[in-house]
Amino acid sequence: MRTNVLLVAIGLATTLFGPAAQAGAVLDAVKARGELICGMRGDTQGFARRDAAGKYSGLEVDMCRAVAAAIFGSGEKVKYVPLEPAKRFPALQDGTVDMLASGTTYTLTRDATLGLDFVGIYYFDTQAFMAPRKLGKKSVRDITSASVCVQAGTTTMENVEDYFRANNMTLKLVAVNSADELRLAFFGGRCDLFAADRSAVYAARAAYASNPKDYLILPESTSREPLGLIVRQGDPPFADIVRWSLYAMIQAEELGVTSRNVDEMLKSANASIRQLLGVAPGTGAALKVDDKWAYNIIKQVGNYGESYDRNVGGSPLRIPRGLNALASQGGMQYSPPIR
Ligand SMILES: N[C@@H](CCC(=O)N[C@@H](CS)C(=O)NCC(=O)O)C(=O)O
Known part of the structure; x- marks a missing residue:
């Protein structure tokens, strides 16, 4: 594919x-x-x-x-x-x-x-995941299965697929086109995780989360960007x-x-x-x-x-x-x- x-x-x-x-x-x-x-x-x-x-x-x-x-x-x-x-x-x-x-x-x-x-x-940059704090995941090591919102046409999507496969994790990918759709999907609760460049993850949390403190950016960098x-x-x-x-x-x-x-x-x-x-x-x-x-x-x-x-x-x-x-x-x- x-x-x-x-x-x-x-x-x-x-x-x-x-x-x-x-x-x-x-x-x-x-x-x-x-x-x-x-x-x-x-x-x-x-x-x-x-x-x-x-x-x-x-x-x-x-x-x-x-x-x-x-x-x-x-x-x-x-x-x-x-x-x-x-x-x-x-x-x-x-x-x-x-x-x-x-x-x-x-x-x-x-x-x-x-x-x-x-x-x-x-x-x-590096790639990072963001999760709602209430999901209770502090590290990617805590995740075995997740739905992940990403933007299509990005290295992020490929990295997420590779990362989940390599670590035997079950992935449900939710791919959208624009940054707006991505934020709406994630903050609207359509996925467990938001995956993007760390810069974009910070930007989305700062500018679009109704309460940024409700979201955790996981510490691991899962790729070089x-x-x-x-x-x-x-x-x-x-x-x-x-x-x-x-x-x-x-x-x-x-x-x-x-x-x-x-x-x-x-x-x-x-x-x-x-x-x-x-x-x-x-x-x-x-x-x-x-x-x-x-x-x-x-x-x-x-x-x-x-x-x-x-x-x-x-x-x-x-x-x-x-x-x-x-x-x-x-x-x-x-x-x-x-x-
Ligand atoms: N750096 C990665 C990811 C690029 C990416 O996801 N960009 C998003 C957020 S970092 C973007 O440009 N969003 C702006 C938009 O869709 O308008 C790549 O080159 O594929």
Whole structure:
């Protein structure tokens, strides 16, 4: 079954890819349009959320703002397109969006067969289960049989099937399409467990549980879900800007450059800071953008840690930094040299 789905996906992908992109064509088109079109998750607290005034915020939104700041000098020049999981790859393949920062796990098959490229990992996620406290399950080890709500078209669904099979647990899968359907199904009592990326589990509990304290997020991480920034294959200059926009945010945190002190830092004698902020020229020309590209990202969006704390680490999500801490702090995030 899964093989068939995969083959259909590969077949579709090969027929759907638009005209072969020529190097620089996407970047040129984005510049000519004056706006970046970014696909992200549907309403996900801390990652991609629209407030009553229509303003988007979240860690994924910040990834898009960073790329716009690098290209245009303004992080505001972004059009956001919320996408449910099954729609995100087609939207990138057919050019509806320029890039995805959409809670999408970097896997070999997706990278190698969809005509897309993963260019960086902005969030090291894992898969988690949530259960109503009254179910009395404190650990996945307490579960022998369960109905599980998941979103179709996700790695989650495959992981849950694999995990239950490997541990001789009885599974009743309730697969739905959108995040809204998932929350309605679970909080409406249609399943024992809610399975998703840990980020989405925290987001759903914080934003949608009538009383978050009634729900327990089980401690086990049942898979690795590195969430990637994704572009169409065939335009390395655009891919480079997306990749290095993320790295600039990480590098800024490593160097102690923040949105608040970045102007002061322009006077720094530190060669790495001078290079990052474009005081020492060169990286802008290499990326075909202004030498102040990283300065603009940091000034407007902040460094990676600032974005993390603002969106994910603070209230209401309070997800510990964990794997997303800098490598120098025991985590996984670090930037190759910006020079
Ligand atoms: N990271 C996994 C899971 C993706 C996933 O489940 N995404 C959900 C929640 S994390 C989503 O994007 N929901 C937003 C929506 O459906 O609008 C994958 O790439 O397959």
